[in-house]
Amino acid sequence: MPTYSHSKLSAFESCPRKYKFKYIDKIKVEGYDTIEAFLGSRVHEALEKLYRDVLMTKIPALEEILQFFDTDWERNWHSGVEIVRKEYSAEDYRNLGRSCLRSFYQRYHPFDQDRTLGLEQSITFPLIGPPGRGKKTSPVYIRGYIDRLAITPEGAIEIQDYKTSRHLPSRSEVDADRQLALYQIAVTKRFPEAKKIRLVWHYLVYDQRLVSTRTSEDLEVLKGETLELINEIESQTEFAPTETALCNWCEYIDICPAHRHLFEVEKLPPEKFKHNDGVKLVDSYAQLTEKKREVERELEETREQIIKLAREKNLTRLVGSDRQLRISLFEDYHFPPANDPQWQVLEEMIRGAGKWEEITSVSHPKLKSIMKKKSWPEELWSKVKEFTGIKEGARLYLSRKRGEK
Template sequence: MTDYSNSKIETFKQCKWKYKLRYVDKIQPEIKTSVEAFMGQMVHEVLFKLYDDLRKGFFNTRQRLIEFYEQKWNEEWEDNILIVKNDKKFYKNKGENFIIDYYERFKPFNQIKIVDLETEDFLELSNGNRYHIRIDKLAKNEDTYFVCDYKTNNRLKSQEEVDKDRQLAMYSLWVKEHFKDCKDIKLIWHFLAFKEDKVSERDDFSLVRLKNEIENDIKEIENEDNFETNPGVLCNWCEFRSICKEFN
């Protein structure tokens, strides 16, 4: 039995050699992460605190969350984080603006009831493997559940793209299994850079088909033995660039 995730499967599709280095050889890269990913992680931690404290009966002011963001950024920043464009201050300010904009859009945060945050569980697959379930924010309103994902990148997906997105759709299968009062599921992407949300839904037939697709993707991964490189613009952000056979 092997555990898979959306990022693991997408890494294989992006570059099989990168997949091998990260998941098969388990090589620890010199570059821990990119500044874009680090900023995204910090923003996620702030939004987790926002809703987690609300569940405990504590309402954070906007200023308190910004102070928490500053503290986390300074504590966790490392000098080997990759910066390709702009500089550290640019991304720090960008993340702060994401938090401010989100806070102003959704305060007082009582539109839906929080069910769970940063879920850690697995969906059993028919081939004996498991699919990792990591939902940023799971909420409900009566018998409708909301699977929410925060996006901090600079690309706003079209409605057609989110309607084809596989990650949150797979998460909805897990929601259906675990919450029997669930009648409807809405998939929500919060595109923080655009102050815009995208919403999508799936029917049962499309979810069954998707699960089969994921299982076939995993079968392809498990049958792979060549692990070829796939050079492209994303190589500039790859943590394995310094040891990649394409650049050496």
């Protein structure tokens, strides 16, 4: 059965190629961990221990929790933990973890604001969209883990999540968060009598508790959007890499088509580097592109001089050594650009005269864009697809290598 999680969906949104490596090709990079993920796991485990003790009516001392964190850190530490931000050491991250736990402990001690209903709760539920939206054929399932499920004395159920991220989200980001809202769908089913369900994030680095709620209408919209995203994933064939600053944290960077060549040639001695096929071709492409730009600049300047001369001397033909140039000087209509309010007025006028069809037609670029975005109804999209072939294409973008000026 097709099963998705919030992190699986996010992987696709952030980079389809990473999604393919991880979830389709199932490539495992043994021993790879980022320090951020490692820190997050250790803090989660310490907070899980804290609330397990509280469930047993034992309130552990802060020192005990910090000791648990330190032991867990040492027991799990391995050489594959990657620190991307080189200005910080592993010890800095460990201290950050301790600081998160200390401020959480001090804020909530003696942990009697609510009662725990579940810790590291695994949930799986079928995602059924509202009529007319999203997937209609085979069911898909959503899977996830709730860090802590709690009930307050007033009977509100809280879906709590711990974050050790250094990004503190804005109100609008929190209100649009998908992860806990998806979990709410499962919690609503499990606790149909719940008076209120709250989504709660503990941003531990900032000692902030952020809260958001969703109405049942919000959840219906979310179901539809999530199913549409799943449809998009399942109809993907390309899985193009999306390069962002997050590539530095990607475990697939050395096999990724966007970075693999750099990794291969970086290891080469200078002589072999210069003779690498890819290096030679890029160097040659860069030189030719520069030459082309120069020639285009010169060509444009020469063109302007020719037109100037032709106008001054009232000539329509100039002769060279073995070529001649015919110059056609003319006047043409000029219209305001499409984003100019004047254009809107003009468009309305032409439409009103019933002549709009004469100047508009379906253009190939527009049709291609619609097919890629799938913004037309599925039925129409499928019919148009019957007339559509697939042609291989390529574009080249020349830029400076990362870190070079």
